[in-house]
Amino acid sequence: MLTSVRYVLSEHKKNMGLIGRMAVMDSQKQTLRSSIGIAWTYFHDLLYFGVFLLFRFLISGSGEIMGMNQMVYLVTGMIPWFFMSDVLSQGSMAIRSGKGIIQSIRFPAVILPTISVVGIFIKRILSFLLIFAVSFGFGYGKSFHPILFVYYMFCMICLAIALNLVLTAVIAISEDFRQLHNALLRVMIYTMPIIWDFSRVKAIWSNVLLRINPIVYVVKGFRDAFVLGMTQDLLYTLYFWGVVIGLFAVGSFLQYRLKKYYADFM
Template sequence: MNYIIGLIKDRNLIFQLAKNDFKVKYLGSYLGMFWAFVNPVILILTYWFVFQIGFRLTPVENVPFVLWLVAGIIPWFFITESITNGTNSIIDYSYLVKKIVFKVSLLPFIKILSTLFIHIIFLIAVIVLFLIYGYGINIYYIQIFYFLVASVILVFGISLITSSLAVFSRDVGQIVGVILQFGFWLTPIFWSFSIVPENIQFWLKLNPVYYIVEGYRNTLIFQKWFWEYPMLSIYYWLVTVFILIIGIIMFKRLKPHFSDVL
């Protein structure tokens, strides 16, 4: 609890450092922030071309495939980027770790907040795309903030674990990348959950990212509230809080050894 209170107290510092991290990431390139969108946009266009133009897939649940795809893949981009950046946060800012006055515990959250800036811009672009297709803004859009908060807490807990381990072994970053690759194909991002046999659906729902992806689709497309799935919501928060607690404990115990290793 003290850890969370500390983040709230240092919110101004966190925001300034996240903004600086965002700027530095694209400093020196002529196109600047544009590069943050290149890979995700190319990936979306590739999937859209292959599955809708090439395989001529019909709309999913009467929804144009491109809308159904972006509604699920946008939160995935944020989650994977946040975990990847959060995992390397201590290593990237090793010069700050050696300064006793600096709160090292802020670093994973700074990386996540920096990634959130891009996600919000992407989210606005997706909403515009939905408007072009005739989907008007409605009251369900309010719960986007709920799923944003849910996503941030989940990736923060994971990043605390991975970032503290990555200091002692650089292989952790590679392992995280492999796990995320598996996670992409096990999450209903470009395939419909309805095609999965019922006896397997339960196991796939154990993936907490499923809750976020389906939450975005329920918000943008199907107009359903998260409390319409009470058991799934309870499960998600139990898992997320558990991961966060484990992350905080692990980070606090390993933090005193960071400067020795770096």
């Protein structure tokens, strides 16, 4: 296990420059054929955001959620989720769609997942400005905690990289895992406190159950950074970092063992 973690870290260190250059190219890839390019990404977000807002408005009027404006509630949860959802849907295909590279030149496959995470981050970096615009616009400027914001940003990227190490490996070798992953991904947003709030859930066991997903920690964290201040308990923080480290270790193990076989199995 330790050897594989060391291998993954050293490949990343060695190829730092390559990861950066490839990520920039990666961030432009999907929108290359369209005329407005990267703006489509933001159009998606705004449309999604608008529709959810409309329904919330129709159902519950211009109410508040957890004592904060529902616009602010939605945007603080939605934007980090959009990033994670891109990582889960597009990023997780990094090795599978890098088949051509792996089978034609000598290339460390293990850096492909990270390249796609960094690429998605570059593509989405402007969307984080939307949180600032909305929350400051609604007068939550005073409750902004820059340190928490940087911390949760860091949490989000660490989680994305660790998770993607595992996902790209299993998805590269098995179509079954990809289908399962896609099914889970479609329902995931409803299991998180993004469009509704957890405080309505009374039973303790279900509250615990809902918090198993580590993305919940990030989503709640962004809300803390912009509005609520430090509200997450230490236990959940420890759980989150435990999951990240665990995923990184499992992901490293899979990548290390599979690197010999990617070219053969795909």
